[in-house]
Amino acid sequence: MVLPRAAKTQRRTRIQEEKEERILEAALEVFSAHGFRGATVDQIADVAGMSKPNLLYYFRTKEAMHRALIDRVLDTWLDPLRAFDAEGNPVTEIRSYIRRKLEMARDFPRESRLFANEVLQGAPHIEDELKGPLKELVDEKAEVIRAWTKAGKIAKCDPYHLIFAIWSTTQHYADFDVQVRAVLGQGNSGEGRFEDAARFLERLFVDGLQVSEQPAS
Amino acid sequence: MVLPRAAKTQRRTRIQEEKEERILEAALEVFSAHGFRGATVDQIADVAGMSKPNLLYYFRTKEAMHRALIDRVLDTWLDPLRAFDAEGNPVTEIRSYIRRKLEMARDFPRESRLFANEVLQGAPHIEDELKGPLKELVDEKAEVIRAWTKAGKIAKCDPYHLIFAIWSTTQHYADFDVQVRAVLGQGNSGEGRFEDAARFLERLFVDGLQVSEQPAS
DNA sequence: TGATAATTTGACCGGTTGGTAAACATTACA
DNA sequence: TGTAATGTTTACCAACCGGTCAAATTATCA
Known part of the structure; x- marks a missing residue:
């Protein structure tokens, strides 16, 4: 399997929860400061302290991040x-x-x-x-x-x-x-x-x- | 002469006033809808109905447009x-x-x-x-x-x-x-x-x- | 009219954008 | 332990970004 989202049985790994948490925290920081279009994935990755592809491993698109954030908040x-x-x-x-x-x-x-x-x-x-x-x-x-x-x-x-x-x-x-x-x-x-x-x-x-x-x- | 801004004697041509007007109107439309970072010069040019280089002939940078707009409003x-x-x-x-x-x-x-x-x-x-x-x-x-x-x-x-x-x-x-x-x-x-x-x-x-x-x- | 200045355009540039491919590393678990 | 799934990274891409340039077009006015 390659995609972490939509795991068959449940949200398995604790590492997923941790990373998704970090990403959403960083996304909140950046989206709230610049709006959707003004925010960049690189910026969010930077704030989260991880690489951009790694970010996109957890959220496939910039929009997915934004949506997850909205839903949670x-x-x-x-x-x-x-x-x-x-x-x-x-x-x-x-x-x-x-x-x-x-x-x-x-x-x-x-x-x-x-x-x-x-x-x-x-x-x-x-x-x-x-x-x-x-x-x-x-x-x-x-x-x-x-x-x-x-x-x-x-x-x-x-x-x-x-x-x-x-x-x-x-x-x-x-x-x-x-x-x-x-x-x-x-x-x-x-x-x-x-x-x-x-x-x-x-x-x-x-x-x-x-x-x-x-x-x- | 090449630059219309800072004409020596006065804001000479009526064509300048008209175009700057059109540009600022378009810039208002786009900046207000997307913010500074979210707005693009191409978009403003499109709304103003002129080419991007033509836009940049009247306002040398995106920031100059934004500033002119702020000052006016x-x-x-x-x-x-x-x-x-x-x-x-x-x-x-x-x-x-x-x-x-x-x-x-x-x-x-x-x-x-x-x-x-x-x-x-x-x-x-x-x-x-x-x-x-x-x-x-x-x-x-x-x-x-x-x-x-x-x-x-x-x-x-x-x-x-x-x-x-x-x-x-x-x-x-x-x-x-x-x-x-x-x-x-x-x-x-x-x-x-x-x-x-x-x-x-x-x-x-x-x-x-x-x-x-x-x-x- | 002709020449000079003002205006407009298409082609282009280096940097950044969101996103991908595939190799590599790590973890979970039988 | 071995191996398959999960996680991470490097290198990269096409599209788009703000902005430049030189050539072409149009307006101005002696």
Whole structure:
């Protein structure tokens, strides 16, 4: 036998798992930084510390690498939204969704940029995932939000655009990191910006910008 | 003479202006769709409807094209923020800033994606612009917002993160257009989504999500 | 008109791209 | 241990990349 993928019985060797792990880690690094077309197999091989043909022994094409990466990351990426609980307190749910998304932007910026690159360039490789699983999940959660608004638990608003707003504001800190740093300047670009962002966003989504009742001290 | 750039007396021929225009239009199309590394000169030439050497007669390198494009677009792109008026009514100013940014996302999505691609991939070509002119402009407007919060005109909040939030939520509709369409589905992906977004965002930034006083009819 | 400058093109170049072939090395296992 | 499957490498390829060059074409204007 020559090809490691699609082993008859099972994913046998431990060496396969290790190498595939290393490759996907390197692929994440490179794809997230340059997009699909901008990334090169040589670069990924270099980061993974192995030869290009060796890489192509585990993943037959550049696209196969990209696909494997997408498949692995997409599920994790949508976990916070799945945790959205219809039975919970709306404000608490929204607050913790924001916090979780912000934590992911902080801890997994490469994953965020991987998707951002992909979607930004027209999502040529993940169109099906967007129109299928993603849409279905969002539809489901949008219904939850709609129920909350109908029950008068939160202000009436378009649930889809609410979700878009949470996505964009949180992922902004991963996807546009260099711009955020540049604007905040050297002094304020420590990791504290995520806490500031969390404080701001939780307040924004819950209270808006209306004049606060307690005047600044 | 051989090189059209840096003509001694002035930008002489009208033919130069026309061709450079066509090239930059094509370059915008291609760079915004694939990023700098993902775009090819042949592709730009093809879209512009001229031969590659002819293209390189007007812009000597791929980078020169990209730079010319950035320079031309950046100013326009920051206009809405410049219009932010310290003397105006805070809520009105924020509302119209959101509306203007949303209009730009609708009418100039390629320009938005051009920058998004660039920033997403580490802003290798526009770092100076971010740390220089952009930061200074944001610093200035952040000061305006801070004055509003100190005067109690709007809720106390971090002005930088407020600006980030407006940027991200509005540009989301340009940069992540395919995702927005995919999630909204065919029925709702007409141009009406921008009006829905405007309604949602104006309300979000002004009132937040708190329980509305007037119950749904 | 004619000559001079501006514009356009086809042929081409060295380097890089994604991917392959086959020989070689290593592992797993009877 | 032997041997067959698995893993790795060297050398290589055709297509494409950004860019050059000299020749051909077109516009300008005295």
